[in-house]
Amino acid sequence: MIPFPNLSPTIFEVEIFGLTLALRWYALAYIAGILIGWGLVSRAVRTPGLWSGPAPMTTEQVERLLTWVVFGVILGGRLGYVVFYDPGTYLAEPWKIPQVWEGGMAFHGGFTGVVVAGVWFCRREKIPMLSVGDLMAVAVPPALMLGRLANFINAELWGRPTTLPWGVIFPGEAAQTCEGVVGLCARHPSQLYQAALEGFLLAAVLLWLAFRQGWFKRPGALMGVFLLGYGVARFVVEFVRQPDAQFVSAGNPVGFALQLGGYGLTMGQLLSLPMIAAGLWFALRARAR
Secondary structure (H helix, E strand, O other), rough: OOOOOOOOEEEEEEEOOEEEEEEEEHHHHHHHHHHHHHHHHHHHHOOOHHOOOOOOHHHHHHHHHHHHHHHHHHHHHOOOOOOOOOHHHHHHHHHOOOOHOOOOOOOOHHHHHHHHHHHHHHHHOOHHHHHHHHHHHHHHHHHHHHHHHHHHHOOOOOEOOOOOOOOEOOOOHHOOOOOOOOOOOOEEEHHHHHHHHHHHHHHHHHHHHOOOOOOOOOOHHHHHHHHHHHHHHHHHOOOOOOHHHHHHHOOOOOOOOEEEEEEEEOOHHHHHHHHHHHHHHHHHHHHHH
């Protein structure tokens, strides 16, 4: 077992006129991820050799798109968590929906929000959607990696109990709620698994294909690789990730959101299946074209 490192979710905090202002690692991950993605997209559109024709956007359009992407991530991520993971609580107490500082964001909801914002922007600016999708596919994985690392620092979204030597004893409830375990129990550091697969590995593959192999000249291909890669990575990690408490019960200890006989899928796996199917479709379509 590995004890959880002495990490604070807060980088620093100051008190001004009786108000405490704090910068947390999770907020910094969002900010840094957006800035890194902006830099990658801006570099791509400023490099003519990456495209079979002119770049699909100007740097000014990239800046305008960034604003809508931020709104899509926040609104979609929050509404996705409300709808997919805990609708009962928020229907009973709807005033809690805007309280994002209390936690509760879903990647699949944020992804949907970004797709809606991107489609609307492309139609408004008359920009080819597939090429913009490729740009956004390259921009997202670094932000995912930073977000998962922040989840680990926050000691949240931990994994299922494990006896493997790299199991981590997370603080608080995580160490006290392992069924059948006397004393403290270790859990999979599933946040780090996701950071490695959804973030680092997927980012490395997409950047290599985009900037070294010329895949921006195949509209839709990079977007297909991202959807397929993220969907498969999330589906696999869900086997060792602890499901949200509202899905776990005496009759459903594994936390399946959909159960048929002795088999089932967690909510994360259920939401990843459409991404895997869409990724295959976009990749095959780009190859055929």
